[in-house]
Amino acid sequence: MNTLIERRAILRGGALGAVGLGLTGLLPAWAQSGTAGLAPQMPTLSGEDIRLKIGHDAFTVGGRTGHAVTINGVLPAPLLRLREGQNVRLHVENALDEDTSIHWHGLIVPFQMDGVPGISFPGIKPRSTFTYEFPIKQSGTYWYHSHSGLQEQLGHYGPLVIDPAGADPVAYDREHVIVLSDWTFFHPHQVIARLKQEGGFFNRQKQTLMDRIQGKDRMSHADRNMFAKMRMDPTDSADVTEAAYTFLINGHGPQENWTGLFRPGERVRLRIINSAAQTIFNVRIPGLRMTVVGTDGQYVRPVVIDEFQIGNAETYDIIVEPTEDRAYTFVAESIDRSGMGRATLAPRLGMTAPVPPLRKRPLLGMKDMGMGGMGGMDHGSGARAGTATAPAMDHGSMDMRDKSKVDFKVGVGVDMIAPNPVDRTGDPGIGLENVGHKVLTYKDLVNLHPNTDTRVPTRNVEIHLTGNMERFMWSIDGQKLSENPEPIRFERNERARLTLVNDTMMTHPMHLHGHFFEIVNGNPGNQPLKHTIMVLPGGKVSLDLTADAPGDWAFHCHLLYHMHAGMMRVVTVRPLDGEAA
Ligand SMILES: [Cu+2]
Known part of the structure; x- marks a missing residue:
């Protein structure tokens, strides 16, 4: 067996390699379920006044130590546990020698509290403190992270859970917050x-x-x-x-094997957050079916699955009901199958279960090249992801930049316009089409509560996700944010339909600040609410939006390096309070 864990243990050695041998009870708790110095239990902050200090710390994983940006000295940052209906003041001290910020991802807040430097506030200067203050108007699983530079890659992210004011729509005996991320020793x-x-x-x-x-x-x-x-x-x-990358689960590498406990027979709620900078994960727990009960903090009708793909910044709440007195491996495989985050669910610390080997690298098909509807063209000859010899890449045989399809300027930053993009909300995500078990799709998501705004959208807004992969250029409608494109404008309370078209061969998890949009997925009246949605390569997705949050908001790809490269826009909702319409 050549599993990731064994390979890493051989390569890097170290005492933690012994964990795989199942030495129950022989190691101290931190060694079984934590990096030295990090408690297995997540530090948690609650109440109306919360102090967060952003600073530098060393971070150790896989026997190697690097430099991290942390909050209150931990990675991931402390769990913020709030309650719907409360007010909160978050005093954020910047102990770095550069500007920083915190964005409360998925929280409905006044735009001045949204935490995006240059769009909603000026940022937090070195050695200064900024106090965020807002009422908590929602419940569910969220997270928070830096919106400054590339700090998120260095560890500046943490989970945020809001308990409902009334009864929780989800019944559970025990819960674990599971923060997925990617760590690198490179700057x-x-x-x-x-x-x-x-x-x-x-x-x-x-x-x-x-x-x-x-x-x-x-x-x-x-x-x-x-x-x-x-x-x-x-x-x-x-x-x-x-x-x-080393893929982390609650700040633990695969060797450290973060472990969440359960008693057989319990309903265990897992609040899974993708806090990675640049990694989309495929999540599964071999031997356990998962019931999805929420996504992006919003409750959905329970749907039973075996696996799901989670884009950067998405969250999923799932229920598992292990009945046996045994361990299960929690697998978060990176979308390209180059590695995995690994954790364990077990009745006792120190127990382990087999770690499945990495699966074959996924293939890209005609749909991924934007030729989904061109039935006769798909000869079933999928191109192997990772070679430059895909048939569609032969620019001589087809015009990949048919400018007549779009109304924006197609410059060097755009290497492809999807010839025939199709709705891919019924697809499970790259590489998960034929895995032999049930994989979640966006079409499976049905909002638990009826949608509150039943108006028919009065305007269609088409937005193209564009790029030039070979030059690592990423943009929206062919323009980077630094080129000062016009903001995307909405009338306050306007009901609009956004159609995102992906003209590239990568999946982009697109995030709109300040709002939830509904995925138009064939469940009218109960369209699922999301703050972040993966738009599959060569695909398109329609979103119904009630633009009810006045202000300026960020809209961007949540792959950090894509956002950094310019795949970002300002969304402007007017009038503001007190402003003439
Ligand atoms: Cu992207």
């Missing part, structure tokens, strides 16, 4: 520089990989090898892979 600016260089490499196609690696690099041999393994080809499904 994020190194990562982004490389992403751009890699693109140049694939453009030139003259050098061999080894020429490049052995060239003018001043990196250590180990780091060169790691980058050599990073696969960032034009048809790849992830930009940054396991070669550069």
